[in-house]
Amino acid sequence: MESSELFNISTFAYILAMIAYIGYLAFKNKGIGIAATSITVMGFIAQTSAILVRWSESYTQWMHFSPDSSFLLGIARSAPLRNLYESLVFFVWSLIIVYLIIEFAYKNRSLGAFVTPVAGLALAFIEMQGMSKDIAPLVPALQSNWLIAHVLISFFGYGAFAVSYSTANIHLIIASTEKKAASYLFWSFTFSLFIWTLLLMTARTLFMPDLQPAQISSFWFWTMLAYPALLFITWRFGLSLQKPLSFFSLSADMLDEITYKSIAVGFPLLTLGIITGAIWADSAWGTYWSWDPKETWSLITWFVYALYLHSRLMRGWRGKKTAVLSLIGFISVIFTYLGVNLLLSGLHAYGSG
Amino acid sequence: MTSKNKKGLSIVMRAWSFFSSVTLAIVLIAVLALSSIVGTVIEQNAIKARNIQVISTFVGESMAPAAYRLLDALGFMDMYHSWWFLLLLCLLSLNLLVCSFDRLPRIWKLITDPIIPLKENVIRNLSIKREASVTATPEDVSKVVEDVIKAKGFLPNINKEEGGSLQVYGHKGAYSRLGVYVVHASILIIFLGAIIGVIWGFKGGLNLTEGSSSDVAYQYGTGKPIPLGFTIKCSWYETEFYGGSDMPKLFKSELSIHENGKEVLKKWIRVNDPLTYKGITFYQSSFGFNPNPTNSWFVFKVTAPGVTEELVWARKNQTFQIPGTQHSATVLDFSPALATDRQTGQLFTYAESMNNPAVKIQYATEKGVKVGWIWKRYPETGKLDEGISLEFMHYWGSQYTGLQVRKDPGVWLVYLGCILMSLALYVAFFMSHRKIWILVQAAPDNGTSTNILIGASAHKNKHSFQRDVDKMLSSIVTRLGGKD
Numbered sequence: 065m066e067s068s069e070l071f072n073i074s075t076f077a078y079i080l081a082m083i084a085y086i087g088y089l090a091f092k093n094k095g096i097g098i099a100a101t102s103i104t105v106m107g108f109i110a111q112t113s114a115i116l117v118r119w120s121e122s123y124t125q126w127m128h129f130s131p132d133s134s135f136l137l138g139i140a141r142s143a144p145l146r147n148l149y150e151s152l153v154f155f156v157w158s159l160i161i162v163y164l165i166i167e168f169a170y171k172n173r174s175l176g177a178f179v180t181p182v183a184g185l186a187l188a189f190i191e192m193q194g195m196s197k198d199i200a201p202l203v204p205a206l207q208s209n210w211l212i213a214h215v216l217i218s219f220f221g222y223g224a225f226a227v228s229y230s231t232a233n234i235h236l237i238i239a240s241t242e243k244k245a246a247s248y249l250f251w252s253f254t255f256s257l258f259i260w261t262l263l264l265m266t267a268r269t270l271f272m273p274d275l276q277p278a279q280i281s282s283f284w285f286w287t288m289l290a291y292p293a294l295l296f297i298t299w300r301f302g303l304s305l306q307k308p309l310s311f312f313s314l315s316a317d318m319l320d321e322i323t324y325k326s327i328a329v330g331f332p333l334l335t336l337g338i339i340t341g342a343i344w345a346d347s348a349w350g351t352y353w354s355w356d357p358k359e360t361w362s363l364i365t366w367f368v369y370a371l372y373l374h375s376r377l378m379r380g381w382r383g384k385k386t387a388v389l390s391l392i393g394f395i396s397v398i399f400t401y402l403g404v405n406l407l408l409s410g411l412h413a414y415g416s417g
Numbered sequence: 418m419t420s421k422n423k424k425g426l427s428i429v430m431r432a433w434s435f436f437s438s439v440t441l442a443i444v445l446i447a448v449l450a451l452s453s454i455v456g457t458v459i460e461q462n463a464i465k466a467r468n469i470q471v472i473s474t475f476v477g478e479s480m481a482p483a484a485y486r487l488l489d490a491l492g493f494m495d496m497y498h499s500w501w502f503l504l505l506l507c508l509l510s511l512n513l514l515v516c517s518f519d520r521l522p523r524i525w526k527l528i529t530d531p532i533i534p535l536k537e538n539v540i541r542n543l544s545i546k547r548e549a550s551v552t553a554t555p556e557d558v559s560k561v562v563e564d565v566i567k568a569k570g571f572l573p574n575i576n577k578e579e580g581g582s583l584q585v586y587g588h589k590g591a592y593s594r595l596g597v598y599v600v601h602a603s604i605l606i607i608f609l610g611a612i613i614g615v616i617w618g619f620k621g622g623l624n625l626t627e628g629s630s631s632d633v634a635y636q637y638g639t640g641k642p643i644p645l646g647f648t649i650k651c652s653w654y655e656t657e658f659y660g661g662s663d664m665p666k667l668f669k670s671e672l673s674i675h676e677n678g679k680e681v682l683k684k685w686i687r688v689n690d691p692l693t694y695k696g697i698t699f700y701q702s703s704f705g706f707n708p709n710p711t712n713s714w715f716v717f718k719v720t721a722p723g724v725t726e727e728l729v730w731a732r733k734n735q736t737f738q739i740p741g742t743q744h745s746a747t748v749l750d751f752s753p754a755l756a757t758d759r760q761t762g763q764l765f766t767y768a769e770s771m772n773n774p775a776v777k778i779q780y781a782t783e784k785g786v787k788v789g790w791i792w793k794r795y796p797e798t799g800k801l802d803e804g805i806s807l808e809f810m811h812y813w814g815s816q817y818t819g820l821q822v823r824k825d826p827g828v829w830l831v832y833l834g835c836i837l838m839s840l841a842l843y844v845a846f847f848m849s850h851r852k853i854w855i856l857v858q859a860a861p862d863n864g865t866s867t868n869i870l871i872g873a874s875a876h877k878n879k880h881s882f883q884r885d886v887d888k889m890l891s892s893i894v895t896r897l898g899g900k901d
């Protein structure tokens with residue numbers, strides 16, 4: 065099968081799984097839960113195969129241009145982690161595997177309703193941006209093993225952070241009983257932002273597949289106006305989410321612990337990601353740190369999670385306040401990853417990657 | 418002690434307690450994070466007009482120049498080197514140092530204090546607690562208990578208590594308490610490495626045309642020449658492309674180092690594979706083409722009957738003999754990137770760098786004179802006659818390689834700090850100081866069974882230690898064949 069067909073199958077499976085997990089949350093039916101997990105696993109298998117097929121296609125291409133490469137070098141240079149499209153696919157892949165591990169370890173499916181939308185969001189985003197899916201040969205700066213280590217490690221880290229985002233969000237939903245509380249306002253803000261983006265992208269892919277790049281920004285502008293309405297709805301009816309969630313054995317303590325654990329996994333990975341990135345830059349250009357926006361944003365993200373870790377050490381900060389920090393951390397992850405390419409590069413002169 | 422001294426002391430004390438707080442760390446890290454954001458929006462070290470344009474997207478055209486002046490005065494145009502950003506980093510370092518020294522003595526005591534047996538009621542109050550009862554004598558049980566905790570990495574101690582009961586206890590991973598301190602120390606080591614690099618290192622550039630050499634590099638920013646202490650020479654620069662496309666595959670230069678007129682080192686460098694000599698590293702960073710070079714040669718590979726792949730070097734407009742033949746050739750013209758217009762069929766030069774170089778050759782034989790273009794990318798265009806071909810290899814001396822030249826005596830400290838930080842983060846998050854006390858007592862009601870009471874604690878990751886304690890207990894019970 066073609067890799068693009070397999071990718072479509074996995075995208076479809078994750079969106080279906082998202083619906084099933086939400087259905088599971090709403091109806092608390094074990095059968096639906098098992099179906100949701102099975103669909104996710106199938107999507108994961110399809111996606112893994114798609115990645116492998118793509119890898120072998122790029123391997124063939126690399127060996128065509130550099131026939132004297134060794135097998136290992138060919139494998140390394142053709143690893144599908146080379147542009148925004150491939151890295152997003154890999155992000156979704158690592159998110160799903162981290163999630164499946166947690167689902168089996170904690171024997172709890174309720175997180176799925178919050179994790180699969182992140183996967184759906186990322187995949188929809190690919191369609192939204194009309195990103196190039198061509199297998200292009202590697203430019204010289206990208207021909208580095210450090211780069212592969214850098215991307216791999218960073219994305220496992222992002223996967224772990226995405227999980228902490230989901231648990232922190234549920235934590236805030238469960239723990240905020242006051243509509244006027246800052247934590248309630250904060251989660252309605254991030255949550256509605258999240259749902260809004262998801263809706264937009266789905267709408268965009270389903271109804272307006274032929275939008276030109278030039279029209280995309282005006283599409284964004286007009287739909288921006290719809291966001292306040294969604295925010296209001298989330299804020300007004302958000303409390304009713306507590307009810308379905310209360311049927312699962314999700315205590316605030318347990319969510320706090322999973323959030324912490326995911327960050328305890330993500331933080332060392334982010335650190336290693338930054339370090340390997342610095343080593344790569346050093347070997348390519350002779351500067352391990354040049355304060356370029358991407359580097360600086362990864363440092364900002366690192367700072368935010370350091371804030372999270374230290375704030376937990378202080379009395380009285382466990383719970384909602386730290387959960388808010390972990391949400392800010394994930395917003396910063398997203399910005400490091402996408403915002404720098406999409407927003408700052410529009411502002412600055414250098415091209416997008 | 419005089420009152421003046423006391424006052425002095427109290428200022429030091431107050432400064433100490435100010436700098437030893439985690440709250441200050443949180444404030445500093447938050448301020449660093451927030452201010453760094455500004456530096457990613459404003460383009461650093463850019464020309465004025467560009468940032469005025471960036472600023473005007475936020476505050477409008479009319480306000481932009483004033484906003485620029487304000488931000489410029491505050492150092493935001495080169496903010497990561499501004500005095501206040503460096504001050505923040507210094508405060509962070511001081512905070513880290515003081516905070517660590519403030520806590521280390523206590524932590525050290527926790528690490529080195531020997532573990533002692535506990536009273537039963539204290540064991541019962543520990544955060545992890547398990548009980549079981551087995552049919553065996555206390556001595557047999559304690560042997561098994563010792564074995565099992567030893568297998569888990571604890572060094573068991575035994576205390577005989579009154580009434581014939583025994584207490585087996587031990588701890589492990591005490592030094593993991595130092596993990597976060599090593600994380601913090603590694604941040605300071607990285608800073609130190611960076612500072613050493615700034616003070617004793619330099620960063621510069623050097624453009625070397627093929628065939629030329631230099632014993633200085635030029636510092637970035639100032640353009641000041643910096644002596645290298647040796648001579649560096651470039652003998653070849655080349656860009657390779659993917660197949661027939663203009664997509665670069667490889668930038669490479671052949672460099673050599675000369676000292677006292679002797680060549681001491683030679684290497685092909687490419688992006689991601691620099692050359693280092695005496696602490697100075699040369700990176701492939703750019704390249705360029707000079708359309709009117711002073712010392713340049715066209716290089717051809719000749720195949721002719723009886724001649725296998727001989728290289729011929731020729732100047733422009735200079736007729737040369739083709740080896741193994743009576744024929745001659747002359748280079749009439751050159752284009753760095755020659756293409757044919759699809760519609761008109763006209764030839765034109767489409768780029769100013771050497772993407773697709775071609776030479777116009779006049780080929781003279783006894784039968785007459787032919788003129789045509791030979792492309793480097795298409796060796797078949799060099800076929801002149803039956804069995805005779807002239808492959809265009811290179812236009813030597815027309816390109817320069819752009820080298821980044823760096824000396825950074827602090828980089829090894831930076832890497833050492835990075836390695837330490839990675840290891841220490843692992844220790845800090847996934848290891849913990851674990852203590853266990855196991856009280857083995859004959860059951861009071863009958864003489865054949867023995868009660869086991871386990872109390873345990875961990876300074877971190879309590880849940881995973883809990884699982885370990887459960888495993889240890891179940892292996893103790895199964896080995897004694899008893900009931901839970």
Ligand code: HEM
Pocket residue numbers: 366370373374376377437438439441442445446508509510512513516517597600601604845846
């Ligand atoms: C201004 C400077 C800082 C101070 C005063 C400070 C202080 C502290 C203290 C007191 C602890 C608790 C140690 C313990 O549990 O015994 C800690 C933990 C930690 N610090 Fe810092 N810190 C600072 C900066 C940083 C930075 C920049 C990072 C890097 C990201 C960092 C990473 C950590 C980590 C990973 C932990 C362990 C957290 C955990 O176990 O959850 N620290 N820090």
